Amino acid sequence: MKCLSIEQIYLYIEKELSEAENKKIEEHLTTCPKCQRALEERNLLLQAAESLPLWQPPPDFTQQVMAKIFPTRVPISAWIKAISAGFASIILALFIFLLASGQNLSGLLISFNQTLWNFIKNFALLFVKIFKLATLLIKVIQQFFGFLINGFTSLTAIISPQVQIIIIAISIIVILTLIYGIKRKLFIGERT
Amino acid sequence: MDEDKKLIEKTIKGEKEAFEMIIRKYQQPILNYIGRMVGERELAIDFTQDVFIRTYSSLHLYQPQYKFSTWLFKIASNFMIDYWRKKKIETFSLDQPPKWDSSNPPLQIPENKSSTIKKLEISQLREKIERALEKIPAPLREVFLWRHINEFSYEEIAEIKNLPVGTIKNRVFQAKEMIRSLLEEKE
Numbered sequence: 001m002k003c004l005s006i007e008q009i010y011l012y013i014e015k016e017l018s019e020a021e022n023k024k025i026e027e028h029l030t031t032c033p034k035c036q037r038a039l040e041e042r043n044l045l046l047q048a049a050e051s052l053p054l055w056q057p058p059p060d061f062t063q064q065v066m067a068k069i070f071p072t073r074v075p076i077s078a079w080i081k082a083i084s085a086g087f088a089s090i091i092l093a094l095f096i097f098l099l100a101s102g103q104n105l106s107g108l109l110i111s112f113n114q115t116l117w118n119f120i121k122n123f124a125l126l127f128v129k130i131f132k133l134a135t136l137l138i139k140v141i142q143q144f145f146g147f148l149i150n151g152f153t154s155l156t157a158i159i160s161p162q163v164q165i166i167i168i169a170i171s172i173i174v175i176l177t178l179i180y181g182i183k184r185k186l187f188i189g190e191r192t
Numbered sequence: 193m194d195e196d197k198k199l200i201e202k203t204i205k206g207e208k209e210a211f212e213m214i215i216r217k218y219q220q221p222i223l224n225y226i227g228r229m230v231g232e233r234e235l236a237i238d239f240t241q242d243v244f245i246r247t248y249s250s251l252h253l254y255q256p257q258y259k260f261s262t263w264l265f266k267i268a269s270n271f272m273i274d275y276w277r278k279k280k281i282e283t284f285s286l287d288q289p290p291k292w293d294s295s296n297p298p299l300q301i302p303e304n305k306s307s308t309i310k311k312l313e314i315s316q317l318r319e320k321i322e323r324a325l326e327k328i329p330a331p332l333r334e335v336f337l338w339r340h341i342n343e344f345s346y347e348e349i350a351e352i353k354n355l356p357v358g359t360i361k362n363r364v365f366q367a368k369e370m371i372r373s374l375l376e377e378k379e
Contacts, residue, residue, distance in 0.1 A: 006365075007361075007365050010365060016346070037307070040310065041307050041309050041310060041372075042368075042372075044309055044310060044314075044317065045309060045317070045371070045372055045375070048317040048318050048321055049318075049321050049336075049371075050340050050343075051314070051318065052318055052321065052322065053318070054220060054224055055220070055224045055228075055233070055236065056220070056223075057219045057237065057240070058237065061215075061219050061237070061240075061241075062212055062215045062219065064241060065219075065241050065244045066208065066211075066215070068241060069211070069244075069245055069248050
């Protein structure tokens with residue numbers, strides 16, 4: 001048998017060959033130091049490769065992946081628990097305050113009720129006033145625009161179209177001049 | 193039915209714990225593959241997480257006639273191909289043979305060539321192999337890792353890559369000889 005190919009050597013090491021092929025190779029190896037050397041060398045290489053240190057995942061790796069796949073939602077029961085705990089803390093704090101200050105509970109509750117009632121009353125009055133003011137403002141704006149539209153309609157009925165164009169042109173010029181003037185004044189104001 | 197397939201069935205039915213067991217079983221093999229492909233621990237951990245997330249979202253596509261482990265590694269391999277494409281690193285192309293395909297290693301044992309491998313201690317040899325692995329083309333490194341670190345058979349690797357067994361055997365052989373010649377190089 002002629003010398004082994006390198007590929008044959010690897011397949012022999014990895015036990016990828018048939019029994020008959022293995023036997024032939026083993027027979028050849030007993031008589032060929034060159035192939036023996038090559039086999040030892042490749043064997044060493046594969047042994048070292050197969051015993052390379054393994055990369056270790058962090059201890060919480062599985063939890064991290066699971067948290068990404070199944071993001072946890074806070075259940076309603078947890079919200080109820082949190083709110084209950086909040087209320088319980090307030091009541092406890094109130095109880096401690098009463099004990100420390102020496103006040104009685106009914107007196108404190110009455111004064112708290114009065115303060116709350118005054119707040120609600122004042123807030124309701126303020127709300128009514130704001131509502132009245134807003135209604136009035138809307139009415140005024142409505143009347144102003146009605147007047148403007150009426151005036152404009154009667155004017156267009158009296159004045160000829162040519163004069164209307166002249167009036168519109170003059171109005172635009174006046175408006176633009178005003179805007180320019182305001183802007184300039186503002187800029188001057190900014191610079192100084 | 194094997195254990196993995198049972199776990200997949202349970203996961204599809206909504207048992208989260210079953211997928212947790214899958215992660216526990218495969219986190220190290222996937223990390224070892226991806227880790228040695230990218231070379232950075234933090235990046236490898238992130239990618240491994242992404243592979244499991246991708247696997248979970250594609251579970252409905254899993255066909256039970258294939259081994260789950262090969263299907264999982266196929267997802268990981270496709271993930272790496274996407275990464276190489278983004279980084280513009282040479283990847284597999286079915287139409288054009290890669291550059292390293294034309295540089296086949298010698299098939300016959302060279303005459304009277306003294307080797308440095310036998311002179312090295314096993315720890316030194318491992319260190320040198322790690323460095324050589326970083327230097328060989330990614331597609332060769334990939335099949336080498338599957339064969340000698342993840343301990344897949346050539347048939348399983350062929351299933352992962354959807355290539356003939358002969359092609360895979362040749363690529364693993366090329367990878368080994370490329371590593372060996374890098375070990376012989378003087379630093």
